[in-house]
Amino acid sequence: MGEGPGKKILAGTWQRTRGQLWPVAQQAVACGLSWWVARLLFDHHVPLFAPIATLVALNTQLGGRGTNAVRVVLGVVCGVLIGQAAYMALGHAAGAVAVGCAVLVALLAALALDGERVTMAQAGVSAVIAVASGRPAGAERVQDVLVGAAVALLFSQMLFPVHPLKLLRGAETAALRRLAGLLRLGSQVHGNDPEELLPAESRALSQLLHDVDQARTDMVGVARRTPRWRVHRSSVQAMSRAALRLGMLGNSCLLLVRLAAESAPETEGPLDAAIDALADVLEAYAATEPAAPARRRCVRSALAVAARFPAEPGAHHAAERLAVGLAVRDLLVVAGVPMTDAERAVREHAPDAPLGSLYG
Known part of the structure; x- marks a missing residue:
């Protein structure tokens, strides 16, 4: 007897899942390594953004992971610098105005520099964090992202490069x-x-x-x-x-x-x-x-x-x-x-x- 529709769907799902198991395992190990390295190198309480940067960089097509890591760094640095400038000029008092202005300028800058969605998203998010948290959080985010991107490049370009x-x-x-x-x-x-x-x-x-x-x-x-x-x-x-x-x-x-x-x-x-x-x-x-x-x-x-x-x-x-x-x-x-x-x-x-x- 032939396979029913349910078995065919399950077989197709398993085939798709099996093909992604190795990249997913790489992402999990790389995120753990990013956290450990950031804690080892920098003196701040929670290196939250290091594994996040690694995950964002590696969670794309296998051939584009290295480029994605560079885009993450570019977007974060751009957003943090613009967010810090908005914080220094307007402070917390301006509230929504400061956040809106920082995000607008960060997105336009990322659009001019690269134009990719991941760069623009990282720039906007980083601008919000920099305005909301002030100078220390912005600098820590840049440090974490540099570590996360470095680990992503290590995995994608040196340890497990795709053929x-x-x-x-x-x-x-x-x-x-x-x-x-x-x-x-x-x-x-x-x-x-x-x-x-x-x-x-x-x-x-x-x-x-x-x-x-x-x-x-x-x-x-x-x-x-x-x-x-x-x-x-x-x-x-x-x-x-x-x-x-x-x-x-x-x-x-x-x-x-x-x-x-x-x-x-x-x-x-x-x-x-x-x-x-x-x-x-x-x-x-x-x-x-x-x-x-x-x-x-x-x-x-x-x-x-x-x-x-x-x-x-x-x-x-x-x-x-x-x-x-x-x-x-x-x-x-x-x-x-x-x-x-x-x-x-x-x-x-x-x-x-x-x-x-x-x-x-």
């Missing part, structure tokens, strides 16, 4: 699987209005492609800043360039789905077969390890899809051939094939064409 290639691969895999599901949906539904079929899938795909772009940016940053992964910079740059093409692959797949959805039910044929075969290739590429031999197998399979598509006359079939060719070409570039080689192989219908060197 830059795996960082992108995870986001890329999710997007490829969504694209495969989108293609299968298009090959199964004929005679439907694409405006009813595609919006929900397009929104989900857009979010995944945004995640890929964020992972690509984080991957490059990790390889540049983390000593352990600097040796991978050439592979990282190659993967980054290929990942930029994933958005184009998404557009090509959407075009294929539109063509399939707009066709009448009785016209099922070569396009549906090509879409299903391309979905198989996407799923295989998403499931495989990103080593060169596995990528080559997927590349050959994708080229075979384009080569098998019949060269039938008619404008409609010409549009279908063009759409299939675009999708195959974009997939080849995502897999690491140089653009000129990919274009030539698709144009010449050559599944065995030499394709240059895939990134290692």
Whole structure:
């Protein structure tokens, strides 16, 4: 008997939770270390903000933890300085006016310096604390945050740096699987209005492609800043360039789905077969390890899809051939094939064409 809906939900929840157990454990240990170091270094009663800064810095995407730590420090220092100035100028007597003015100036300053939400939030909160508590509390907050950020950087950049290639691969895999599901949906539904079929899938795909772009940016940053992964910079740059093409692959797949959805039910044929075969290739590429031999197998399979598509006359079939060719070409570039080689192989219908060197 198959699994019921409840078991599937529990299984999905466990999969998501299991993937976060190690980062959560790191955050807990790092927060405890921040508290201990701050108590050891500074003579104040409760180092409250050290573990808070560590938690805020580490509680983000794995590739962005180091940058987040810097943003926390920037926001706190900015907010404390402005809050101290407001306290000195207006004191406690002004009350809400002093707090409002300090928060306004702190948010504008953080917006000009960085513009990220975490920086602005830390600046605003620090301004409130500095006005409400006076000079000593503001200085203690800066001390604590420096310790908390230092511990976060120790964990994210030295002890447990994320592998830059795996960082992108995870986001890329999710997007490829969504694209495969989108293609299968298009090959199964004929005679439907694409405006009813595609919006929900397009929104989900857009979010995944945004995640890929964020992972690509984080991957490059990790390889540049983390000593352990600097040796991978050439592979990282190659993967980054290929990942930029994933958005184009998404557009090509959407075009294929539109063509399939707009066709009448009785016209099922070569396009549906090509879409299903391309979905198989996407799923295989998403499931495989990103080593060169596995990528080559997927590349050959994708080229075979384009080569098998019949060269039938008619404008409609010409549009279908063009759409299939675009999708195959974009997939080849995502897999690491140089653009000129990919274009030539698709144009010449050559599944065995030499394709240059895939990134290692």
